[in-house]
Amino acid sequence: MAPTFDHPGESGAQDPIRLLAIRDEPLSLDEVFRAVGDDAAGGTALFVGTVRNHDGGADVDGLGYSCHPSAEAEMRRIAVKVVAEYPVRALAAVHRVGDLAVGDLAVIVAVSCPHRGEAFEACRKLIDDLKHEVPIWKHQKFSDGTEEWVGAC
Secondary structure, eight states: OOOOOGGGGGOOOSOOOEEEEEEEOOOOOHHHHHHTTTTSEEEEEEEEEEEEEETTEEEEEEEEEEOOOTTTHHHHHHHHHHHHOOOEEEEEEEEOEEEETTTTTEEEOOOEESSSHHHHHHHHHHHHHHHHHSSSEEEEEEESSSSSEEEEE
């Protein structure tokens, strides 16, 4: 869906891709939320992915994320695609790499659009495509001493 502007306040020259990053330090929900603030947006959808304490019936003690050097460029490619498909006013995505503990924030994505439905759809598309297409790998460490590598996110 190409963006259409019914009100002069909806158009704007600012790039809707406000924040994209791969970081080795803790992520900030406030930073991502602030990045997608836009006066023409009536809806903001935010997704936060955290490290859970189990996977596939096994207890997880922690995990590590690593990425290919092209990961941030791939995030941008996906963000550009989401902006082209939805009436995005602002978009942000950050992913953590390094060792994380249960409960740590692993990924945060947010999208602001004129209406809530569009924001939900665009946010879902953004996180789903990031998960499936960005070269980020998860190394899970289980309580029983075993480990497992999981492809892209």
